[in-house]
Amino acid sequence: MVEHRKPIPVAEAVERVIKKAQALGTQQVALGDSYGRILAEPLKASHDVPPFNRSPYDGFAIRSKDSMGASGENRKRFEVIDHIGAGAVSEKVVQEGQAVRIMTGAPLPAGTDAVVMFEQTIDSGSSITIRKPFEALENVSLQGEDMKRGAAIIDSGSFIHPGTVAVLATFGYAEVQVAKRPVVGILATGTELLDVSEPLQPGKIRNSNGPMIEAQLARMGISCKTYGMSVDDLDESFNVVKAAAEETDILITTGGVSVGDFDFLPAIYERLGAEILFNKVAMRPGSVTTVAVADGKYLFGLSGNPSACFTGFELFVRPAILKMMGAEKLYLPRTQAVLAEDFAKPNPFTRFIRASYDGLSVRPAGFNMSNAVSSIARGNALIVLPGGTRGYQEGALVDVLLLGVEEGTARWTL
Numbered sequence: 501m502v503e504h505r506k507p508i509p510v511a512e513a514v515e516r517v518i519k520k521a522q523a524l525g526t527q528q529v530a531l532g533d534s535y536g537r538i539l540a541e542p543l544k545a546s547h548d549v550p551p552f553n554r555s556p557y558d559g560f561a562i563r564s565k566d567s568m569g570a571s572g573e574n575r576k577r578f579e580v581i582d583h584i585g586a587g588a589v590s591e592k593v594v595q596e597g598q599a600v601r602i603m604t605g606a607p608l609p610a611g612t613d614a615v616v617m618f619e620q621t622i623d624s625g626s627s628i629t630i631r632k633p634f635e636a637l638e639n640v641s642l643q644g645e646d647m648k649r650g651a652a653i654i655d656s657g658s659f660i661h662p663g664t665v666a667v668l669a670t671f672g673y674a675e676v677q678v679a680k681r682p683v684v685g686i687l688a689t690g691t692e693l694l695d696v697s698e699p700l701q702p703g704k705i706r707n708s709n710g711p712m713i714e715a716q717l718a719r720m721g722i723s724c725k726t727y728g729m730s731v732d733d734l735d736e737s738f739n740v741v742k743a744a745a746e747e748t749d750i751l752i753t754t755g756g757v758s759v760g761d762f763d764f765l766p767a768i769y770e771r772l773g774a775e776i777l778f779n780k781v782a783m784r785p786g787s788v789t790t791v792a793v794a795d796g797k798y799l800f801g802l803s804g805n806p807s808a809c810f811t812g813f814e815l816f817v818r819p820a821i822l823k824m825m826g827a828e829k830l831y832l833p834r835t836q837a838v839l840a841e842d843f844a845k846p847n848p849f850t851r852f853i854r855a856s857y858d859g860l861s862v863r864p865a866g867f868n869m870s871n872a873v874s875s876i877a878r879g880n881a882l883i884v885l886p887g888g889t890r891g892y893q894e895g896a897l898v899d900v901l902l903l904g905v906e907e908g909t910a911r912w913t914l
């Protein structure tokens with residue numbers, strides 16, 4: 501007899517997965533390898549930025565008080581006593597009526613407190629004249645105006661993006677403490693599966709889920725162990741799953757989680773003594789997604805159907821990995837957009853539709869079945885239609901989860 505599985509809401513399923521995630525500890529990496537990692541130490545400014553008062557323009561540094569009263573009729577003249585570019589420090593102390601020719605980024609010479617841009621002067625080489633007064637600190641980039649020494653700049657748990665790298669470099673982090681990445685394995689199950697390099701045979705299809713998941717992991721900066729494909733044989737699959745789980749923190753399998761005669765993953769989880777977090781989710785596609793934990797290892801039983809497999813990864817595997825890496829922002833960013841065409845199907849469960857989003861509107865990306873491959877290829881987003889709703893019409897405002905955005909959001913909002 502076929503077992504009856506009770507579907508749980510998507511939000512609860514996500515919650516159950518997240519709760520189990522154990523932080524993996526930290527490691528030191530070179531700054532050049534830090535992009536895409538999760539920062540494992542809070543970042544404080546160890547000095548002011550900029551570290552000195554500097555010129556934001558190419559021009560002349562002057563004492564502002566010497567420019568008082570300057571006008572078109574009453575031009576003020578300054579003798580140019582030095583010339584510095586960025587990286588140089590003037591030895592001179594500027595006195596009344598003197599100026600230093602200064603380039604963008606160079607520190608203000610002693611005595612000066614304002615900068616006159618080239619365009620605001622009449623320059624005769626050894627001297628300049630100006631036609632307006634300058635206030636103290638006018639055209640000066642102030643020490644500490646960007647970041648003050650001691651200020652908290654970036655929290656631990658932040659995604660390291662190019663801007664983070666810039667800040668790390670600013671403070672001299674040649675190496676940085678980041679969260680370790682989990683070891684992730686992929687195993688595709690199904691007697692029907694052929695390797696990507698094999699010619700088609702009757703009744704067989706190529707394993708597309710394995711390479712797809714590998715790419716989904718790669719998009720998160722995670723490389724993985726691939727365990728290839730296993731045929732639908734309980735003992736054989738059990739042995740592969742057991743061995744793979746021993747070598748990994750997370751084992752992702754595809755296929756074999758439903759109620760078919762050759763769907764052996766539930767029996768494998770039982771034999772492993774795994775705790776089943778859930779085996780049915782009130783969502784389409786991916787209702788059969790099963791997540792278990794054995795000896796502290798995650799076993800993600802994603803559906804064999806490609807669209808369901810893809811969706812299960814994005815909704816459950818991705819946040820689990822991020823949580824293990826100590827990330828603050830676990831979830832796909834969400835927005836709202838106008839539906840660009842009717843979607844007629846009713847939605848007994850929460851529906852995730854592969855879709856293309858252009859910043860304003862969102863359009864289902866074609867063949868919308870759990871077994872579709874084409875729509876995954878065309879989609880850059882998932883439309884989310886709540887369970888218990890009827891079809892939606894063009895023009896309706898719908899929730900959209902964005903795929904492939906480097907940094908997620910801290911809130912699960914569905």
Ligand SMILES: Nc1nc2c(c(=O)[nH]1)N[C@H]1C(S)=C(S)[C@@H](COP(=O)(O)OP(=O)(O)OC[C@H]3O[C@@H](n4cnc5c(N)ncnc54)[C@H](O)[C@@H]3O)O[C@H]1N2
Nearest residue numbers: 688690707708709710755756757758763788803804805808
């Ligand atoms: N009586 C019932 N039958 C089914 C139910 C149900 O509730 N009662 N659920 C259906 C739903 S929903 C889904 S989704 C599928 C999920 O089944 P499995 O996750 O166990 O996956 P398989 O049966 O192994 O395969 C499904 C489908 O996907 C193809 N496949 C499998 N692996 C791959 C791969 N690596 N690359 C590409 N395609 C793959 C496989 O050939 C099948 O066509 O069950 C329904 N049945």
Ligand code: MOO
Nearest residue numbers: 785786787808870
């Ligand atoms: O799990 Mo199935 O994908 O709901 O179609």
